[in-house]
Amino acid sequence: xxxxxxxxxxxxxxxxxxxxxxxxxxxxxxxxxxxxxxxxxxxxxxxxxxxxxxxxxxxxxxxxxxxxxxxxxxxxxxxxxxxxxxxxxxxxxxxxxxxxxxxxxxxxxxxxxxxxxxxxxxxxxxxxxxxxxxxxxxxxxxxxxxxxxxxxxxxxxxxxxxxxxxxxxxxxxxxxxxxxxxxxxxxxxxxxxxxxxxxxxxxxxxxxxxxxxxxxxxxxxxxxxxxxxxxxxxxxxxxxxxxxxxxxxxxxxxxxxxxxxxxxxxxxxxxxxxxxxxxxxxxxxxxxxxxxxxxxxxxxxxxxxxxxxxxxxxxxxxxxxxxxxxxxxxxxxxxxxxxxxxxxxxxxxxxxxxxxxxxxxxxxxxxxxxxxxxxxxxxxxxxxxxxxxxxxxxxxxxxxxxxxxx
Amino acid sequence: xxxxxxxxxxxxxxxxxxxxxxxxxxxxxxxxxxxxxxxxxxxxxxxxxxxxxxxxxxxxxxxxxxxxxxxxxxxxxxxxxxxxxxxxxxxxxxxxxxxxxxxxxxxxxxxxxxxxxxxxxxxxxxxxxxxxxxxxxxxxxxxxxxxxxxxxxxxxxxxxxxxxxxxxxxxxxxxxxxxxxxxxxxxxxxxxxxxxxxxxxxxxxxxxxxxxxxxxxx
Numbered sequence: 107x108x109x110x111x112x113x114x115x116x117x118x119x120x121x122x123x124x125x126x127x128x129x130x131x132x133x134x135x136x137x138x139x140x141x142x143x144x145x146x147x148x149x150x151x152x153x154x155x156x157x158x159x160x161x162x163x164x165x166x167x168x169x170x171x172x173x174x175x176x177x178x179x180x181x182x183x184x185x186x187x188x189x190x191x192x193x194x195x196x197x198x199x200x201x202x203x204x205x206x207x208x209x210x211x212x213x214x215x216x217x218x219x220x221x222x223x224x225x226x227x228x229x230x231x232x233x234x235x236x237x238x239x240x241x242x243x244x245x246x247x248x249x250x251x252x253x254x255x256x257x258x259x260x261x262x263x264x265x266x267x268x269x270x271x272x273x274x275x276x277x278x279x280x281x282x283x284x285x286x287x288x289x290x291x292x293x294x295x296x297x298x299x300x301x302x303x304x305x306x307x308x309x310x311x312x313x314x315x316x317x318x319x320x321x322x323x324x325x326x327x328x329x330x331x332x333x334x335x336x337x338x339x340x341x342x343x344x345x346x347x348x349x350x351x352x353x354x355x356x357x358x359x360x361x362x363x364x365x366x367x368x369x370x371x372x373x374x375x376x377x378x379x380x381x382x383x384x385x386x387x388x389x390x391x392x393x394x395x396x397x398x399x400x401x402x403x404x405x406x407x408x409x410x411x412x413x414x415x416x417x418x419x420x421x422x423x424x425x426x427x428x429x430x431x432x433x434x435x436x437x438x439x440x441x442x443x444x445x446x447x448x449x450x451x452x453x454x455x456x457x458x459x460x461x462x463x464x465x466x467x468x469x470x471x472x473x474x475x476x477x478x479x480x481x482x483x484x485x486x487x488x489x490x491x492x493x494x495x496x497x498x499x500x501x502x503x504x505x506x507x508x509x510x511x512x
Numbered sequence: 513x514x515x516x517x518x519x520x521x522x523x524x525x526x527x528x529x530x531x532x533x534x535x536x537x538x539x540x541x542x543x544x545x546x547x548x549x550x551x552x553x554x555x556x557x558x559x560x561x562x563x564x565x566x567x568x569x570x571x572x573x574x575x576x577x578x579x580x581x582x583x584x585x586x587x588x589x590x591x592x593x594x595x596x597x598x599x600x601x602x603x604x605x606x607x608x609x610x611x612x613x614x615x616x617x618x619x620x621x622x623x624x625x626x627x628x629x630x631x632x633x634x635x636x637x638x639x640x641x642x643x644x645x646x647x648x649x650x651x652x653x654x655x656x657x658x659x660x661x662x663x664x665x666x667x668x669x670x671x672x673x674x675x676x677x678x679x680x681x682x683x684x685x686x687x688x689x690x691x692x693x694x695x696x697x698x699x700x701x702x703x704x705x706x707x708x709x710x711x712x713x714x715x716x717x718x719x720x721x722x723x724x725x726x727x728x729x730x
Contacts, residue, residue, distance in 0.1 A: 366624075366627070374600070374601055378601070383570075383603065384603055384605060386576065387569075387577040388576070388577065392605060395605055396604060396605035399604035399605055399653075399657075400604055400653065402660045440660035440662075
């Protein structure tokens with residue numbers, strides 16, 4: 107009920123903002139025209155700023171009505187850039203079109219209940235005076251000429267109030283949806299921003315990939331490759347020594363065996379860092395369980411996935427969680443208890459990681475968290491960190507992806 | 513008779529399979545079937561009723577953990593059926609799953625361990641006898657986990673060494689040889705370990721190892 111009643115002041119506010127929008131829009135147009143005589147160059151930016159202020163108010167009302175709308179403005183501030191900005195013209199269009207298209211909705215949401223109140227509470231007392239003054243009294247379909255008709259108008263008034271309140275919220279919602287079309291970003295600017303972010307994440311991911319390849323190359327070069335060289339040398343020396351000093355040859359062969367074990371160890375570590383075996387075998391949930399077992403923290407992993415996401419997504423989420431486990435082990439210590447929950451809803455894979463630490467983690471100053479962010483950004487994934495001082499730290503990863511139920 | 517153990521081997525890499533067959537045969541085992549994929553492994557286990565299976569974790573056709581799944585499945589059909597699992601990688605998760613039924617007669621080793629014929633053959637025999645052979649890497653991880661939780665803080669360094677070898681499934685004799693201490697010293701250390709960890713000590717070696725592993729796995 108309270109919610110329905112709140113529709114009244116909101117409708118009033120919508121009407122006021124519409125009027126303010128008209129005024130501000132007119133000022134923008136006038137200042138644009140005044141550019142012909144010069145002075146408009148100075149008047150235009152403040153006029154646009156005013157219009158933007160009004161449009162921002164309108165956006166808040168749109169959001170109150172339950173419709174998402176984003177602020178479409180960029181960095182522009184100079185006269186020229188403001189003139190060029192698509193959002194300026196869309197705001198202007200909103201200022202003039204929105205009242206024309208949508209005023210009736212707000213007016214109805216506000217007017218019906220008010221007219222109902224008039225019929226119930228005011229009209230029975232004023233109809234006589236009104237008639238004496240020579241006016242005509244009609245209340246809706248009822249022509250009020252007697253006490254009987256005045257009383258008959260009262261239930262009609264109640265009906266008006268009820269109906270007005272009933273349709274008020276949906277009306278404002280409808281109206282907000284229309285307004286949001288012009289108040290939000292245009293399709294073109296949304297696409298422009300999308301292209302921008304894609305170019306950025308692509309550059310990041312290409313860079314990360316190149317760095318990863320370099321790391322692998324270096325690891326192979328310094329590790330397994332070097333060990334194999336030394337292995338070959340030991341075996342060569344052993345071959346020469348077999349006849350004259352079998353004991354020394356045997357020692358060399360034993361050393362060669364150890365070296366080959368070490369080379370295998372290094373190759374294993376390398377593969378683990380590229381494509382962990384459990385992830386390949388079992389998928390995300392078990393891979394996370396396995397890495398929790400390895401990371402010395404106590405982790406409780408629960409998963410509710412209808413199948414397996416694509417390999418790149420799996421791998422990105424796996425390494426992200428790995429990083430978080432490492433963080434927990436580092437900051438909270440062996441007493442760390444981590445709860446990890448994997449879920450999939452509405453095309454979004456989510457992973458919540460909650461630890462029992464003291465909190466205070468800041469994504470801005472942790473290179474680890476930054477790394478996770480850019481790893482996920484490639485898939486339009488996001489990282490949200492909620493880490494109040496005193497804990498607990500709650501990190502949520504979300505990656506839109508397709509999972510076909512197997 | 514002890515040495516006439518009948519083995520089913522599953523390994524998809526020809527060179528390794530061949531080498532293992534030769535090594536096992538040379539050491540007195542009878543390899544009744546050497547297969548290279550999961551379905552054949554299952555069939556061989558049912559048809560041949562071997563004394564022990566030596567199984568690679570990753571097998572065709574899926575090239576995931578098919579071998580491991582077959583091993584666990586075989587032990588479900590026949591609890592305590594001896595299986596030695598070989599892998600290019602050891603995973604704590606898989607070790608945990610293999611140990612989960614608490615039956616013993618289980619081994620989980622890195623493939624590199626076959627380099628040391630003596631120890632490898634000993635591991636196969638021990639698993640066939642109902643013993644446990646956990647890879648040193650698994651045990652090291654388990655211990656560092658136990659250390660991080662302060663579960664081993666009361667042990668002396670020597671006792672910790674003994675615990676590490678014991679958890680891997682090594683016999684008292686092997687432990688005494690490796691640490692160059694007497695067998696009676698090993699027995700004494702083990703008694704001390706079980707006292708400090710508040711585990712019931714038994715004379716049954718296999719039970720003892722399982723008790724230690726499940727304590728560390730907790």
